[in-house]
Amino acid sequence: MFTALLCLVFTAGDGLPLPAFSQDEWTILRSMSPAVLLPDKTNKYEQNESAALLGQHIFFDERFSSNKEVSCATCHEPDKYFTDGVQIAVGTGQTTRNSPTVLNAAHQRWFFWDGRTDTLWGQPIQTMEHPAEMNIPRKDIAELIEKDKTLGPLWEKTFGSMKESDIDTIAANVAKSLAAYITKLDASHAPFDDFVAGDKEAISPSAQRGLQYFIGEGGCLRCHFGPWITDGAFHSVGVGPLDGGALKDSGRAGAIDKLKSAQFTASGIHSDDPDGIRATISKHIAKRREDWGSFRTPSLRNVAKTPPYMHAGQLATLEDVLEHYSTLENFVSADHHRETILEPLNLSEQQKLDLVAFLESLTAPLPEKGLLTAPD
Ligand code: HEC
Ligand code: HEC
CATH class of the missing domain: 1.10.760.10 (Cytochrome c-like domain)
Structure with a gap:
C-alpha cells in the first residue's frame, strides 16, 4: 500500500x-x-539426448518430403522464431492455416490451432504424411533413416534395431524424437x-x-x-x-x-x-x-x-x-x-x-x- x-x-x-x-x-x-x-509422461524419450539429436537432424532434413524440398524448418524457421512469416503455410502443397511457432510448444495441452492432437509427439507423423505439408509415407521415412550413415546408427543407439519394430512403432519413435528436440526449444525467459x-x-x-x-x-x-x-x-x-x-x-x-480416431x-x-x-x-x-x-x-x-x-x-x-x-x-x-x-x-x-x-x-x-x- x-x-x-x-x-x-x-x-x-x-x-x-x-x-x-x-x-x-x-x-x-x-x-x-x-x-x-512440465514433463510429458506419454513420451519416455522426451529427455533422451540421442532421441533429441535424431529429432534435430530430421527437423532440418529436406529429404523427408516427396519433392525433397521441404523440411520442418521450411515452415518453422529458426530466425523467424520458428515460424515462416506467411499467412498460410506452403509445403508440398497449399495448407489452410498459419504456421505457429514450435518454441515452447511443449507446454501445450492441445496441439494445432484446433487441438486435434493431445500430445506433442502425436503431431509430426500427421504433418509428414500430409499431402500439402511433406507428403512422405512412414515406410519411406523409416527407410531413409535406416540407410543413412548418420541417422541409422543414431537410431540403433536410441531405439535398437529397426528390423525388430513394426512400422507404426517406428513412426511413433520418429515422432517422439522430434518431440524431444522441440522440447529443448525453450524461449520463455x-x-x-x-x-x-x-x-x-x-x-x-x-x-x-x-x-x-x-x-x-x-x-x-x-x-x-x-x-x-x-x-x-x-x-x-x-x-x-x-x-x-x-x-x-x-x-x-x-x-x-479427428482426436478420437487418431x-x-x-x-x-x-x-x-x-x-x-x-x-x-x-x-x-x-x-x-x-x-x-x-x-x-x-x-x-x-x-x-x-x-x-x-x-x-x-x-x-x-x-x-x-x-x-x-x-x-x-x-x-x-x-x-x-x-x-x-x-x-x-x-x-x-x-x-x-x-x-x-x-x-x-x-x-x-x-x-x-x-x-x-x-x-
Ligand atoms: C475470448 C477469449 C480472448 C480474449 C478476451 C482475448 N483473446 Fe487474444 N486470442 C484469443 C484467441 C482464441 C486467439 C486466436 C484466434 C484465431 O486464431 O482465430 C487470440 C489471438 C490473439 C493474438 C494473436 C496471437 C497469434 O499468435 O496469432 C494476440 C496478439 C492477442 N490475442 C492478444 C489479445 C489481447 C491484447 C487481448 C485483450 C485486449 C486479447 N487477446 C483478448 C482469445 C482471446
Ligand atoms: C508446410 C509447412 C509446415 C511444415 C513442413 C511443417 N509444419 Fe508444423 N505446422 C504447420 C502449420 C500450418 C501448423 C498448424 C496446423 C493446424 O493448426 O492445423 C503446424 C503445427 C505444428 C505444431 C503444433 C504447434 C502448436 O502450437 O500446436 C508442431 C509441434 C509442429 N507443427 C512441428 C512440426 C514438425 C516437427 C515438422 C516436421 C516433421 C513440421 N511441423 C513441418 C506448418 C508446417
Whole structure:
C-alpha cells in the first residue's frame, strides 16, 4: 500500500504516469511468471539426448518430403522464431492455416490451432504424411533413416534395431524424437519475467501501462492467463476468413472426431502413459455447440516475433490485432455462436502503443545456437 502510493508520484520518461500495481495485481503478475515446462509422461524419450539429436537432424532434413524440398524448418524457421512469416503455410502443397511457432510448444495441452492432437509427439507423423505439408509415407521415412550413415546408427543407439519394430512403432519413435528436440526449444525467459521478479526497469513505463491494462480493464486475462499467457482452451474472437465472407474453418468442432480416431494419442497403444491424466481428459472430451469456428488461444510469449497473426494469418501486425479488439468492426460471428465476453475496447492511440510495448516485453532470446541448425 505504502509502496503503491510512493510509485504514484513518479512519472515515466514520456510524461505519462508510471503505473502503481496493487497487491491484487501483483498476485496476478506472479501467476504469469516464471514459465516452466512440465514433463510429458506419454513420451519416455522426451529427455533422451540421442532421441533429441535424431529429432534435430530430421527437423532440418529436406529429404523427408516427396519433392525433397521441404523440411520442418521450411515452415518453422529458426530466425523467424520458428515460424515462416506467411499467412498460410506452403509445403508440398497449399495448407489452410498459419504456421505457429514450435518454441515452447511443449507446454501445450492441445496441439494445432484446433487441438486435434493431445500430445506433442502425436503431431509430426500427421504433418509428414500430409499431402500439402511433406507428403512422405512412414515406410519411406523409416527407410531413409535406416540407410543413412548418420541417422541409422543414431537410431540403433536410441531405439535398437529397426528390423525388430513394426512400422507404426517406428513412426511413433520418429515422432517422439522430434518431440524431444522441440522440447529443448525453450524461449520463455523474457524481460517481463525480470520485471515480475522485481527488476522495475526491466520493461519500459509504456509496457508497464500496457500490462496493467492487459490484466485489468482490457479483459485480455480472461483468455490469456497463467505463465504461458493462454487458457489453453478454444474460443472465437471473430476474425473472418482471408477471402472474406462467412467462417468456413470449423476449428475445434472438426477436431474432436479427428482426436478420437487418431492413431498417436495419449491413450493409444504407443503412449508411454496411456492411463495418465492427459489420456483421461482426452477420453472424456465431447463436442460442444460453441466449438464451431473456435481456435486455441495462442500463447503470447514471443508473439512480437511471429507475424502474421491468427489461425489463417489474417492480421498482419500486432497493431492490426489491437485494432480488431478495439473496434470488433469486422467481427464474423460463428453462426449460432458469438463470444459474448468480447466488447469493443475503443482503445486510444496511447493504449495501443502501451499494449504493443507490453507484448514486446514477452520476447525471450532464441535458444542456444547449437539448436538452431542441423547438428554438425
Ligand atoms: C508446410 C509447412 C509446415 C511444415 C513442413 C511443417 N509444419 Fe508444423 N505446422 C504447420 C502449420 C500450418 C501448423 C498448424 C496446423 C493446424 O493448426 O492445423 C503446424 C503445427 C505444428 C505444431 C503444433 C504447434 C502448436 O502450437 O500446436 C508442431 C509441434 C509442429 N507443427 C512441428 C512440426 C514438425 C516437427 C515438422 C516436421 C516433421 C513440421 N511441423 C513441418 C506448418 C508446417
Ligand atoms: C475470448 C477469449 C480472448 C480474449 C478476451 C482475448 N483473446 Fe487474444 N486470442 C484469443 C484467441 C482464441 C486467439 C486466436 C484466434 C484465431 O486464431 O482465430 C487470440 C489471438 C490473439 C493474438 C494473436 C496471437 C497469434 O499468435 O496469432 C494476440 C496478439 C492477442 N490475442 C492478444 C489479445 C489481447 C491484447 C487481448 C485483450 C485486449 C486479447 N487477446 C483478448 C482469445 C482471446
